[in-house]
Amino acid sequence: MSKQPEYPDINIPLLRQQQQRFQALTPGHRACLGCGQALAARLVTEAAGPDVVIANATGCLEIFTTPYPESAWRVPWMHSLFENAGAIASGMEAALKAQGKLTKVLAFGGDGSTFDIGFQALSGMFERGHNVLYVCFDNEAYMNTGVQRSSSTPHAAMTTTSPPGKKRMGKRHLKKDIISIIAAHHIPYAASTSVAYPSDIRKKVRRAMSIEGSTFLLVHSPCPLGWGHDSEMTIETARLAVQTGMFPIIELERGELTGTMPIRHPRPVVDYLKQQKRFRHLFKASQQAQEELEHLQALANYNMERYGLKGNEPDALDSDGADTVGRAKIRWA
Ligand SMILES: Cc1ncc(C[n+]2csc(CCOP(=O)(O)OP(=O)(O)O)c2C)c(N)n1
Numbered sequence: 001m002s003k004q005p006e007y008p009d010i011n012i013p014l015l016r017q018q019q020q021r022f023q024a025l026t027p028g029h030r031a032c033l034g035c036g037q038a039l040a041a042r043l044v045t046e047a048a049g050p051d052v053v054i055a056n057a058t059g060c061l062e063i064f065t066t067p068y069p070e071s072a073w074r075v076p077w078m079h080s081l082f083e084n085a086g087a088i089a090s091g092m093e094a095a096l097k098a099q100g101k102l103t104k105v106l107a108f109g110g111d112g113s114t115f116d117i118g119f120q121a122l123s124g125m126f127e128r129g130h131n132v133l134y135v136c137f138d139n140e141a142y143m144n145t146g147v148q149r150s151s152s153t154p155h156a157a158m159t160t161t162s163p164p165g166k167k168r169m170g171k172r173h174l175k176k177d178i179i180s181i182i183a184a185h186h187i188p189y190a191a192s193t194s195v196a197y198p199s200d201i202r203k204k205v206r207r208a209m210s211i212e213g214s215t216f217l218l219v220h221s222p223c224p225l226g227w228g229h230d231s232e233m234t235i236e237t238a239r240l241a242v243q244t245g246m247f248p249i250i251e252l253e254r255g256e257l258t259g260t261m262p263i264r265h266p267r268p269v270v271d272y273l274k275q276q277k278r279f280r281h282l283f284k285a286s287q288q289a290q291e292e293l294e295h296l297q298a299l300a301n302y303n304m305e306r307y308g309l310k311g312n313e314p315d316a317l318d319s320d321g322a323d324t325v326g327r328a329k330i331r332w333a
């Protein structure tokens, strides 16, 4: 076995800190202030490294990074239709394979593209097992066209197409359990993560990149415009989604649950909801509103039980211990 060389005079942590990270997504794009998706895409592409090509479905990320004739991308990047990022990525991968290249194909889509309109092509890509990492930036609505509800929008949330009124309290249906549907394709790796936990994103991107075959990441990415929270509260909001059990952080391999991020101090769902205008109708004094709040708490409780999310003791990788933007000095990888 070869021995690692030792460099006693070199401060390795300092060297790492001083080294510039590769940035595939450069500053100067036109995302809104505090856009969770912009930060999440930067973290994903930083971890993926320079030897990638990207197929990006229509949506906010595509629009704010490529206003003609500008581009914020420093890697080969292709705009796909809303409905066919999976098909475009499959073709890119087949072409690179035919040329004997090892370049990894990434595909990006919002929840509208992933959960709804591009799902057919995506399902085909997973079923054929293309060597592609597909990342869904989940901001829980069709944001780019003015906040319409998608099948990822949580129950009771207000969007322009699920307005609260006398008969309904926002969206009537439940958020689609996309990760279970995708895991049911028996792909080697599918995981959820959140922009509130950069190290979790990095770890999962690296894991997915090291796997030959189809992999999937669902990145919870708050949208201040559509969710109605202050732009400086993006990370806090994303963290509360995890800490309340509303957005479980899990890993599945070949369809089986293999990892979770435990929740050290579970918070009541109202702590998450009350920060966002999309849920403000739930805080009016009415029996209907009270019932909806109880319903959402029951959904969070169900997630906690289903995935065994309650942490038993403090853990460096739990919802309090894992690296966050505000505590970026302590890192794990
Ligand atoms: C087939 C088709 N239907 C509708 C549109 C219009 N459209 C463009 S972007 C968009 C919303 C994108 O939503 P999502 O995928 O959730 O991404 P986000 O903008 O929220 O990041 C819509 C409806 C389109 N381009 N193509």
Ligand code: SF4
Pocket: 030, 031, 032, 033, 034, 035, 036, 037, 038, 060, 064, 139, 143, 144, 222, 223, 224, 225, 226
């Ligand atoms: S609308 Fe939302 S997702 Fe789109 S750029 Fe603005 S903050 Fe980001």
